[in-house]
Amino acid sequence: xxxxxxxxxxxxxxxxxxxxxxxxxxxxxxxxxxxxxxxxxxxxxxxxxxxxxxxxxxxxxxxxxxxxxxxxxxxxxxxxxxxxxxxxxxxxxxxxxxxxxxxxxxxxxxxxxxxxxxxxxxxxxxxxxxxxxxxxxxxxxxxxxxxxxxxxxxxxxxxxxxxxxxxxxxxxxxxxxxxxxxxxxxxxxxxx
Amino acid sequence: xxxxxxxxxxxxxxxxxxxxxxxxxxxxxxxxxxxxxxxxxxxxxxxxxxxxxxxxxxxxxxxxxxxxxxxxxxxxxxxxxxxxxxxxxxxxxxxxxxxxxxxxxxxxxxxxxxxxxxxxxxxxxxxxxxxxxxxxxxxxxxxxxxxxxxxxxxxxxxxxxxxxxxxxxxxxxxxxxxxxxxxxxxxxxxxxxxxxxxxxxxxxxxxxxxxxxxxxxxxxxxxxxxxxxxxxxxxxxxxxxxxxxxxxxxxxxxxxxxxxxxxxxxxxxxxxxxxxxxxxxxxxxxxxxxxxxxxxxxxxxxx
Numbered sequence: 001x002x003x004x005x006x007x008x009x010x011x012x013x014x015x016x017x018x019x020x021x022x023x024x025x026x027x028x029x030x031x032x033x034x035x036x037x038x039x040x041x042x043x044x045x046x047x048x049x050x051x052x053x054x055x056x057x058x059x060x061x062x063x064x065x066x067x068x069x070x071x072x073x074x075x076x077x078x079x080x081x082x083x084x085x086x087x088x089x090x091x092x093x094x095x096x097x098x099x100x101x102x103x104x105x106x107x108x109x110x111x112x113x114x115x116x117x118x119x120x121x122x123x124x125x126x127x128x129x130x131x132x133x134x135x136x137x138x139x140x141x142x143x144x145x146x147x148x149x150x151x152x153x154x155x156x157x158x159x160x161x162x163x164x165x166x167x168x169x170x171x172x173x174x175x176x177x178x179x180x181x182x183x184x185x186x187x188x189x190x191x192x
Numbered sequence: 193x194x195x196x197x198x199x200x201x202x203x204x205x206x207x208x209x210x211x212x213x214x215x216x217x218x219x220x221x222x223x224x225x226x227x228x229x230x231x232x233x234x235x236x237x238x239x240x241x242x243x244x245x246x247x248x249x250x251x252x253x254x255x256x257x258x259x260x261x262x263x264x265x266x267x268x269x270x271x272x273x274x275x276x277x278x279x280x281x282x283x284x285x286x287x288x289x290x291x292x293x294x295x296x297x298x299x300x301x302x303x304x305x306x307x308x309x310x311x312x313x314x315x316x317x318x319x320x321x322x323x324x325x326x327x328x329x330x331x332x333x334x335x336x337x338x339x340x341x342x343x344x345x346x347x348x349x350x351x352x353x354x355x356x357x358x359x360x361x362x363x364x365x366x367x368x369x370x371x372x373x374x375x376x377x378x379x380x381x382x383x384x385x386x387x388x389x390x391x392x393x394x395x396x397x398x399x400x401x402x403x404x405x406x407x408x409x410x411x412x413x414x415x416x417x418x419x420x421x422x423x424x425x426x427x428x429x430x431x432x433x434x435x436x437x438x439x440x441x442x443x444x445x446x447x448x449x450x451x452x453x454x455x456x457x458x459x460x461x462x463x464x465x466x467x468x469x470x471x472x473x474x475x476x477x478x479x480x481x482x483x484x485x486x487x488x489x490x491x492x493x494x495x
Contacts, residue, residue, distance in 0.1 A: 025242075061235055067398060069409075098246065
């Protein structure tokens with residue numbers, strides 16, 4: 001029998017070392033999720049009870065953040081008009097990677113009660129990748145919290161890969177965005 | 193000399209670990225105050241390591257260099273900080289004015305880096321931070337100069353030893369008006385609620401930190417924790433009679449930070465002009481009155 005004492009430890013390949021570091025990073029990332037809340041719709045009313053003493057989101061390490069650069073989650077609640085979709089895309093592209101998107105309510109899934117409006121997009125998934133949906137019109141606070149826990153489990157299982165998908169299928173997303181928004185030539189100090 | 197430098201780094205690292213833990217415990221205390229369960233006590237560590245594990249964008253080399261300058265300047269300042277009467281890295285160099293000068297390096301690094309991002313909110317935040325600094329420094333300096341005049345020393349350990357030698361008469365009690373001014377100035381230094389004009393997340397989107405994300409923000413968080421360690425330790429040594437051993441230091445440190453944090457969390461936020469007016473009115477009057485009483489009349493409360 002070969003002694004285990006003198007056997008060389010198996011050398012890890014670079015991918016394996018990278019994966020180990022990524023798993024350690026995932027532990028920190030899922031325990032400290034900072035949100036940027038894009039609350040244009042009525043589902044935003046479910047967030048105050050989730051944050052204050054009733055459900056206390058902070059015990060999961062989550063909290064609201066002021067700017068897209070600092071945030072990990074982009075929380076999109078309610079319907080998105082075509083005008084605000086452009087701002088959502090700007091915001092999403094400013095966030096630092098890894099970044100996740102949570103769609104709240106039924107409006108980002110299929111348009112909700114505004115599905116036949118001319119000013120509203122129906123499926124958010126066509127324009128930016130969404131990791132977790134919380135369905136309902138409006139979802140109650142338990143399901144909001146449940147959605148966040150689902151996202152944490154997805155990060156642990158490495159299935160929250162929306163930001164990688166956005167990079168890989170960038171042309172497809174850009175094509176959809178242009179189809180919805182149209183090419184607009186902007187005249188301001190940043191785009192001249 | 194090498195040993196001294198190693199001790200200095202150990203003190204800076206100790207300060208980081210101490211302040212990060214105390215801040216985490218304080219988040220729990222504030223949560224209980226608001227009838228919530230609160231995060232884990234090591235949540236601040238998780239936040240910092242998460243930020244260091246993220247990818248970040250850069251806005252030019254001044255943006256990156258300023259962050260490193262801020263962190264390096266603050267670590268250099270913390271190396272001079274005495275923990276107790278005996279644990280001090282560079283004995284004889286723990287002068288009060290060393291901290292006043294060195295802490296400016298870190299602050300200016302952050303100001304430079306924030307202005308380098310080109311975001312108008314960052315410029316507004318830096319301007320407000322410097323204005324607040326201008327406001328609280330004047331009364332604070334008058335009180336500290338009164339203490340230096342009373343004791344005849346400007347070294348932090350000597351001031352601490354003076355208070356312990358005279359029957360443990362803390363300057364918080366011996367100079368009662370000055371103690372109040374000290375607490376108010378400490379709240380301004382830490383950026384606590386009534387004077388939190390330069391962070392103001394709801395108004396100017398967290399001010400100087402608006403463009404930071406990922407690694408740079410993580411480094412700024414480490415810098416912020418060490419800055420808080422320096423400022424609270426200064427208060428402990430100047431007003432609370434220093435510390436004979438490390439446990440007394442920990443107890444005093446925790447008490448001061450928690451007290452300030454409790455006041456902070458039941459207050460709203462003032463506007464920047466209200467902050468300047470406030471500091472130039474009541475704390476300045478109290479500081480000057482205290483200086484006249486202590487220096488010209490020699491009335492110092494003693495137990």
